[in-house]
Amino acid sequence: MDRLFARFANATARAAGSPIAFILCVTVVLVWAVSGPFFQFSETWQLVINTGTTIVTFLMVFVIQNTQNRDGAALQTKLDELIRSSDAGDEFMGIEKLTDKELEALHAKCERAAKQSQAMLDKTRAERKMRKGRAK
Template sequence: MEKTFNRVAEAVAHATGRPWAFALCLTSVLIWAVSGPIFDYSETWQLVINTATTIITFLMVFLIQNTQNRDGAAIQAKLDELIRSGHGKNAFIGIEHLTEAEVDRFRSVCAEAKGKKEVPPK
């Protein structure tokens, strides 16, 4: 189930990020707007666009959040591996799981270390 959802979420996120998807949505809104006089700008006419956009937005939130969570986790794993294999401090591995105050302390330490570094001559 999870793999299927991930594949669908990735495919939908990829497709909706394309120019043709925007053009399709824009065309739909324009057709709806032009049809206003035909339907005498009725409540049903308004309800159609309102309901459609609400449902699409509701579903897209979950799909986009899923892809962002996976992308963020993948980037974090890559950064952790770079720290492990390079000259970075291993203490930074996993800091995304700390509290905001703990992360702020890490940032302060980094800012102090950056300020103490000498700038190489040109």
């Protein structure tokens, strides 16, 4: 069932995001708008477009959410594998499951490390500049 829905969601998301789908939707709206005078812009005429768009939107939310959830999980898995196979700290694996407070603490740690790295880089550049100045 999961695999079937995943294929359906992917195919639907691809089709819904295509230029042809957009043109088809614009055409439907234009035909609906042009038909207004024939139906004296009645409540039923308005209800047709409101109901249609509501149903499509409601269903597409679930399809798109499913597709994004799977894409996000796949991306996280790829990032975790890159982290695991590199010299990066393993503490970053699975951080998408941390609480906001834990993420903020990890972010602050990364900012401190980045500042230290930048300070070291600045110091190294200054030393190289001094050596070049003495060598002349």
